[in-house]
Amino acid sequence: MDVSKMSLCAAIGVVLAGCAASPFGEDDWPPARRADESIPSNRAPRQPASMNESAQRAAIEPEGEMSLRDAIAAALQADPSLAALSMTVRAAEARTLQAGLPSNPELGIELENFAGTGETSGTDALETTLLLSQTFPLGGDLARRRRLAELRGELAAWDYESARITLMTNVTRRYVEVLAAQREVALAEESLDLSRQVFDAIRQRIDAGDAPDIERSRAVVPVATASIEMRRARRALEAARIRLALTWGTSTPRFTSAIGDFDEVRAVPPAMDLIALVNQNPQVARWAVEITARQAQVRLAQAQAVPDLTGALGVRRLNDSDDTALVAGISIPLPLFDRAQGDILAVRLDAAAAQQERRVAELRIEEALAAAHSRLQGAHDEVLALREEALPPAE
Numbered sequence: 001m002d003v004s005k006m007s008l009c010a011a012i013g014v015v016l017a018g019c020a021a022s023p024f025g026e027d028d029w030p031p032a033r034r035a036d037e038s039i040p041s042n043r044a045p046r047q048p049a050s051m052n053e054s055a056q057r058a059a060i061e062p063e064g065e066m067s068l069r070d071a072i073a074a075a076l077q078a079d080p081s082l083a084a085l086s087m088t089v090r091a092a093e094a095r096t097l098q099a100g101l102p103s104n105p106e107l108g109i110e111l112e113n114f115a116g117t118g119e120t121s122g123t124d125a126l127e128t129t130l131l132l133s134q135t136f137p138l139g140g141d142l143a144r145r146r147r148l149a150e151l152r153g154e155l156a157a158w159d160y161e162s163a164r165i166t167l168m169t170n171v172t173r174r175y176v177e178v179l180a181a182q183r184e185v186a187l188a189e190e191s192l193d194l195s196r197q198v199f200d201a202i203r204q205r206i207d208a209g210d211a212p213d214i215e216r217s218r219a220v221v222p223v224a225t226a227s228i229e230m231r232r233a234r235r236a237l238e239a240a241r242i243r244l245a246l247t248w249g250t251s252t253p254r255f256t257s258a259i260g261d262f263d264e265v266r267a268v269p270p271a272m273d274l275i276a277l278v279n280q281n282p283q284v285a286r287w288a289v290e291i292t293a294r295q296a297q298v299r300l301a302q303a304q305a306v307p308d309l310t311g312a313l314g315v316r317r318l319n320d321s322d323d324t325a326l327v328a329g330i331s332i333p334l335p336l337f338d339r340a341q342g343d344i345l346a347v348r349l350d351a352a353a354a355q356q357e358r359r360v361a362e363l364r365i366e367e368a369l370a371a372a373h374s375r376l377q378g379a380h381d382e383v384l385a386l387r388e389e390a391l392p393p394a395e
Contacts, residue, residue: 039069041076041164043086061248066255068175074248075171082167085160092153099149102142105134124320129327131314139306144299151293158286165282167247174244179260181237188230195222265387268380271373278365287358294351301347305340307333 060077062070076082110129113120202219205211245253278284312329 039073039076039168041082041086061250061254063254064256065259066257067259068172070255071175071244071247071258072168072171075167076164078248079167080249082160082163085156085163089153089156089160092149092156096146096149096153100142100146103135105132107132126319128317128319129314130316131312131327133310133312136309136311137303137306138309139303141300141303141306141308144296144303148293148296148300151289151296154289155286155293158282158289162282162286171244171247174240174247175258175260177240178237178244178258179262181233181240182257183262184233185230185237188226188233192223192226192230195226199223265380265383268373268377271370274369274373275366278362278369281365284358284361284365287354287361291351291354291358294347294354297347298344298351301340301344305335305338305344307335 060074062074108131110131112127112129113125114123115121116125119125199219199222202211202215206213206216241253241255242251244258245251245255310331312327312331314327316325316327317323318325
């Protein structure tokens with residue numbers, strides 16, 4: 001093989017080898033966020049898991065006595081919506097990989113000077129050209145397209161984190177409902193026992209002749225009422241248990257009881273200390289990445305407005321002289337008309353709007369935080385008043 005053909009083959013090999021490379025490892029995952037990073041969450045593999053879904057759920061479902069951490073861990077690993085967002089993060093990684101790949105070269109063949117008249121009749125004067133062409137973006141499209149894809153991957157990771165925290169909040173709320181239902185069942189059982197003791201005492205007095213028989217009918221009413229209340233409390237507990245178990249995908253809970261202490265009351269942190277943490281909320285923090293992504297989109301639109309250069313290298317075979325020669329050429333579009341001005345203006349306006357949208361998200365979170373803090377402060381004051389003023393004389 002002559003030097004020109006060897007050069008062409010080597011160029012093809014280098015291009016194809018570069019296109020096949022992958023920058024991602026099998027176990028890569030976006031960095032963990034702040035909220036309970038130590039609790040394992042559903043993180044999709046690069047290929048669909050082979051483990052059966054029901055077997056996977058059974059492997060993580062809590063049994064026996066269960067803590068809040070156990071419940072959160074089970075929900076984070078089994079919730080289908082979180083699993084779907086986990087796959088979205090993986091899909092964003094794949095799009096980042098795709099965005100960083102250069103365009104494939106084009107291989108063409110040209111036949112000239114054949115089937116004509118005179119000296120060009122037949123194939124004696126045939127010239128055969130094997131041509132390899134490649135487009136080179138002069139505006140840096142490739143790097144900017146990859147950067148934009150990376151930022152969109154970070155946004156997908158923030159959406160995943162937001163859903164994770166929302167799920168943790170929902171699990172915590174349902175866990176507290178189970179604790180409260182367990183306490184109500186215990187109180188209902190105590191009330192039933194007490195009403196039965198009172199009934200027994202009254203019955204003994206009636207049998208001894210110390211009380212009229214009419215007291216027997218009156219004493220039955222508290223027992224029946226307490227029995228009804230106990231059954232209602234048990235039904236409410238079972239419903240609360242099912243609602244909690246549904247967060248990890250089952251309606252038949254295996255845990256026996258939830259562990260928790262309602263007697264521990266902590267001081268409410270100042271509202272300003274909580275407002276200072278608003279920027280760490282995923283729904284707000286994602287906007288820093290969103291703004292950067294929209295600015296990257298502006299730079300990409302500007303880069304795409306720059307014409308791309310196409311280079312070609314090939315080998316030409318001359319039949320009449322039985323010679324071989326290299327051919328080369330370049331081409332570039334003439335930017336006589338600005339066909340990207342509308343796109344650039346649109347993405348600039350989107351980037352400017354992102355600043356305002358971020359402020360809207362901050363105000364929405366601050367409003368929700370203020371309302372939640374007010375409810376928390378009211379509940380805290382009510383608990384202290386009941387504990388210190390109402391319960392001592394009631395006992």
